[in-house]
Amino acid sequence: MSVRRVRRGEAAARPAARRVIPGATCAELAATYDAVLIGGGLQGVALAYELAKRGYGRLAVLDAAYPGSGASGRNGEMIRSAFASEEWIGLFDDSLRRWQILSAELDFNVLFTRAGYLLLASTPEALAAAQGNVALQRRHNLHVELLGHDDVRRLCPEMAPAMIAGAVLQTDAGFAHHDATLWAYAQAAARLGVEIHPYTTVTAIGATGGAVRSVTTDRGKISTSVVVDAAGGQARAVAGLAGVDVPVEVFRLEAMVTEPLAPFLRPAVSSPAIMGYCHQTTRGEFVGGTEPDVPVPCESIRSSLDGARDMATKFVRLFPRLAGVRMMRHWSGIVTQTADVAPILGRAPGIDGLYLDCGWVYGFVGAPAAAALMAELIATGRTPPVLAPFGIERFATGELIRETSLVVAAAGESVA
Amino acid sequence: MAKTILCLCRDVTAEDVRRAVAQGYGDLETLKRFTGACTGPCQGKTCVDAVRRLVAELTGRDVEEIAVPPARPPTTPVRLGTLAAKDAS
Numbered sequence: 001m002s003v004r005r006v007r008r009g010e011a012a013a014r015p016a017a018r019r020v021i022p023g024a025t026c027a028e029l030a031a032t033y034d035a036v037l038i039g040g041g042l043q044g045v046a047l048a049y050e051l052a053k054r055g056y057g058r059l060a061v062l063d064a065a066y067p068g069s070g071a072s073g074r075n076g077e078m079i080r081s082a083f084a085s086e087e088w089i090g091l092f093d094d095s096l097r098r099w100q101i102l103s104a105e106l107d108f109n110v111l112f113t114r115a116g117y118l119l120l121a122s123t124p125e126a127l128a129a130a131q132g133n134v135a136l137q138r139r140h141n142l143h144v145e146l147l148g149h150d151d152v153r154r155l156c157p158e159m160a161p162a163m164i165a166g167a168v169l170q171t172d173a174g175f176a177h178h179d180a181t182l183w184a185y186a187q188a189a190a191r192l193g194v195e196i197h198p199y200t201t202v203t204a205i206g207a208t209g210g211a212v213r214s215v216t217t218d219r220g221k222i223s224t225s226v227v228v229d230a231a232g233g234q235a236r237a238v239a240g241l242a243g244v245d246v247p248v249e250v251f252r253l254e255a256m257v258t259e260p261l262a263p264f265l266r267p268a269v270s271s272p273a274i275m276g277y278c279h280q281t282t283r284g285e286f287v288g289g290t291e292p293d294v295p296v297p298c299e300s301i302r303s304s305l306d307g308a309r310d311m312a313t314k315f316v317r318l319f320p321r322l323a324g325v326r327m328m329r330h331w332s333g334i335v336t337q338t339a340d341v342a343p344i345l346g347r348a349p350g351i352d353g354l355y356l357d358c359g360w361v362y363g364f365v366g367a368p369a370a371a372a373l374m375a376e377l378i379a380t381g382r383t384p385p386v387l388a389p390f391g392i393e394r395f396a397t398g399e400l401i402r403e404t405s406l407v408v409a410a411a412g413e414s415v416a
Numbered sequence: 417m418a419k420t421i422l423c424l425c426r427d428v429t430a431e432d433v434r435r436a437v438a439q440g441y442g443d444l445e446t447l448k449r450f451t452g453a454c455t456g457p458c459q460g461k462t463c464v465d466a467v468r469r470l471v472a473e474l475t476g477r478d479v480e481e482i483a484v485p486p487a488r489p490p491t492t493p494v495r496l497g498t499l500a501a502k503d504a505s
């Protein structure tokens with residue numbers, strides 16, 4: 001994956017000695033940090049920003065390649081909090097509230113487009129389930145509407161009528177620009193003194209006496225008593241460096257973008273029936289991805305012809321006019337998935353100072369809240385109630401989170 | 417002053433690239449995302465060499481030191497209907 005590719009191509013160029021994004025540093029590593037965040041994806045960078053806001057001392061974010069090179073620069077950019085469980089609504093609605101003001105907070109336009117998020121129901125059964133979810137969502141004061149067939153047709157006139165039974169529309173959700181979001185957090189973090197070191201690979205985590213002591217990288221060793229595993233697709237390997245097992249599997253997700261079109265689709269749309277999600281960008285491109293019904297664990301980020309055909313077939317089914325529209329680019333990224341598809345957030349068991357922020361499938365929308373709440377945990381030692389259900393202990397106790405509105409196939413079973 | 421357009425698909429000028437590099441987008445991977453250069457229908461076939469040369473010049477490096485982002489499929493834009501055709505009934 002990117003880590004390997006970059007190393008191969010860049011070894012001779014002393015890549016650490018140059019700027020890759022505003023906010024990243026070319027400086028040498030210090031000998032000591034108060035906290036080290038492994039992974040310069042959205043999770044690591046946003047968490048560093050939130051820790052810095054709390055005045056947490058000297059912070060370093062280390063990324064094996066350029067910040068955003070992982071899933072954070074490859075995702076579908078979809079933002080919602082209208083899920084079907086108390087746990088997901090709690091975490092993701094905290095995030096959605098932060099998304100509303102994120103550009104102002106970070107002083108950088110993340111292109112959050114509050115065009116609404118439509119979760120399509122294509123069968124009467126799916127619509128009935130949606131109705132139940134809306135009742136729960138309303139109790140949590142989410143801005144959701146249950147739409148019938150005609151409402152959806154009015155909102156999305158290009159959508160194939162046969163695909164529409166109804167939908168849940170979350171009116172204050174939508175999408176944002178993934179790169180802009182990462183750059184916004186990176187620059188805001190750097191202004192608060194966070195050091196973001198690109199092309200710095202963590203190769204060992206030193207833990208003795210049940211506590212974190214150091215991190216070893218290909219650019220030298222650092223001492224620190226706080227380490228966060230925010231290594232995305234490599235999170236299991238990174239936790240393994242400290243002897244901690246993180247129960248995740250790695251899956252490849254594929255996405256595509258078409259040539260720009262005149263505006264035809266306003267809200268972000270997810271369709272469990274085709275296991276797909278999509279939106280039209282402000283530049284006019286149609287962007288989206290679909291997933292196979294039965295995903296196979298895969299660490300490659302090479303795009304597949306099967307993936308291209310799956311997306312083309314399903315998106316043409318959803319929006320017949322797309323048959324005549326050209327796919328410009330197709331790419332892949334990897335996500336890590338837990339048994340209940342919820343992220344792992346909190347302390348790592350058995351090692352003081354080691355924290356986990358991984359196992360993300362919805363890690364773009366979830367980042368603003370996860371960062372703020374994880375920063376609270378690390379700074380105060382107290383677990384915010386909204387974060388509590390997402391601890392790694394749940395895999396030992398069996399108290400998995402039951403969330404049924406995800407547009408992702410769980411390993412071995414289809415969740416819609 | 418006349419504009420020098422480097423990326424014809426996205427209308428990215430030499431000045432846009434200069435400004436982006438000055439801000440810190442010094443890698444083709446991040447520069448392409450920030451300026452949009454190389455992300456239009458030709459996917460960089462027309463402009464990537466010119467952009468790469470300018471980035472090398474601006475950052476005082478050899479052209480070979482500037483890694484080119486991996487090419488992504490399809491090699492030329494393809495209609496979704498064509499890709500979907502085999503499955504259509």
Ligand SMILES: Cc1cc2nc3c(=O)[nH]c(=O)nc-3n(C[C@H](O)[C@H](O)[C@H](O)COP(=O)(O)OP(=O)(O)OC[C@H]3O[C@@H](n4cnc5c(N)ncnc54)[C@H](O)[C@@H]3O)c2cc1C
Pocket residue numbers: 003038039040041042043044062063064065066067068069070071072073074075076077078079200201202203230231232233234235238252253254255277289332333334335357358360361362363364365366
């Ligand atoms: C095609 C696709 C579509 C998606 N759509 C959505 C969506 O619509 N909405 C949504 O919310 N989410 C979506 N996601 C998921 C989302 O992108 C991820 O959950 C999120 O980006 C995870 O962020 P992260 O920071 O944890 O991981 P990443 O962005 O993957 O960052 C991890 C970083 O760790 C670095 N790293 C790894 N190992 C090491 C090491 N040893 N030393 C140093 N650094 C290391 C990597 O280089 C990488 O940059 C999608 C993902 C994909 C692939």
